[in-house]
Amino acid sequence: xxxxxxxxxxxxxxxxxxxxxxxxxxxxxxxxxxxxxxxxxxxxxxxxxxxxxxxxxxxxxxxxxxxxxxxxxxxxxxxxxxxxxxxxxxxxxxxxxxxxxxxxxxxxxxxxxxxxxxxxxxxxxxxxxxxxxxxxxxxxxxxxxxxxxxxxxxxxxxxxxxxxxxxxxxxxxxxxxxxxxxxxxxxxxxxxxxxxxxxxxxxxxxxxxxxxxxxxxxxxxxxxxxxxxxxxxxxxxxxxxxxxxxxxxxxxxxxxxxxxxxxxxxxxxxxxxxxxxxxxxxxxxxxxxxxxxxxxxxxxxxxxxxxxxxxxxxxxxxxxxxxxxx
Numbered sequence: 001x002x003x004x005x006x007x008x009x010x011x012x013x014x015x016x017x018x019x020x021x022x023x024x025x026x027x028x029x030x031x032x033x034x035x036x037x038x039x040x041x042x043x044x045x046x047x048x049x050x051x052x053x054x055x056x057x058x059x060x061x062x063x064x065x066x067x068x069x070x071x072x073x074x075x076x077x078x079x080x081x082x083x084x085x086x087x088x089x090x091x092x093x094x095x096x097x098x099x100x101x102x103x104x105x106x107x108x109x110x111x112x113x114x115x116x117x118x119x120x121x122x123x124x125x126x127x128x129x130x131x132x133x134x135x136x137x138x139x140x141x142x143x144x145x146x147x148x149x150x151x152x153x154x155x156x157x158x159x160x161x162x163x164x165x166x167x168x169x170x171x172x173x174x175x176x177x178x179x180x181x182x183x184x185x186x187x188x189x190x191x192x193x194x195x196x197x198x199x200x201x202x203x204x205x206x207x208x209x210x211x212x213x214x215x216x217x218x219x220x221x222x223x224x225x226x227x228x229x230x231x232x233x234x235x236x237x238x239x240x241x242x243x244x245x246x247x248x249x250x251x252x253x254x255x256x257x258x259x260x261x262x263x264x265x266x267x268x269x270x271x272x273x274x275x276x277x278x279x280x281x282x283x284x285x286x287x288x289x290x291x292x293x294x295x296x297x298x299x300x301x302x303x304x305x306x307x308x309x310x311x312x313x314x315x316x317x318x319x320x321x322x323x324x325x326x
Contacts, residue, residue, distance in 0.1 A: 222276075
């Protein structure tokens with residue numbers, strides 16, 4: 001079993017988990033079925049299924065019959081686990097779409113085919129990353145500002161309200177970029193933990209992948225009272241530094257764009273009247289700030305025209321962060 005799990009961790013999902021399911025099997029099945037296999041409940045790519053390890057040599061016909069019976073009596077799909085397997089049985093299982101894993105790194109899991117293709121595709125393109133996706137940038141900035149050095153998938157998923165699978169992909173991306181490294185730990189010594197590299201290096205390496213966080217601009221005559229907004233761009237920079245306050249107010253929101261429909265005006269009218277500009281952001285900026293301004297790196301990444309006075313204000317803004325080096 002350990003070699004099968006190691007195979008799945010290496011090639012498919014670092015977060016795969018397993019627990020013994022023999023007691024449950026004895027309650028559900030006859031002695032003949034329950035004594036024919038070792039039963040394990042696996043969670044792979046956020047999908048639970050039963051792994052069956054045959055305790056004796058059986059024909060392909062008998063194995064298939066038992067598998068279909070077990071699936072019909074449970075809510076789970078089933079996968080066979082083998083130390084070794086004949087070429088005939090492999091061909092038979094592939095033809096009949098029977099899922100199996102072999103210790104020598106052979107596997108076929110048809111009911112997970114789409115997820116498997118997605119994972120393998122991501123592993124192929126990981127080294128060609130040019131810019132962070134919005135989700136990756138959000139996770140990266142959260143890690144950057146955090147004083148913590150060790151992170152688990154579930155904790156990040158809960159704090160950022162992002163699926164565990166998406167967090168895992170982001171962290172795997174970061175590990176390939178050298179931003180984090182991983183190890184197995186936790187109370188049960190089975191949880192995968194990610195460790196952030198030294199803070200200054202984390203920023204130095206990650207900054208080259210930062211993307212413009214602004215999806216688009218809206219021009220409005222007024223700001224609805226019930227809209228949660230954050231000061232952004234030069235409006236935020238002037239509040240945080242000695243930069244002179246601008247007449248034109250710039251705010252950022254994530255989603256809730258529909259609320260602004262009745263306030264929209266043309267860019268020309270907005271420019272003539274110094275009406276507010278609303279930046280529609282690519283990720284939820286509220287997760288990265290403790291006040292009414294967007295976080296500093298999001299602010300900087302969204303700036304278009306940077307002159308000497310703005311550069312001085314940026315230096316003032318970032319002076320509180322020891323890791324910030326430009």
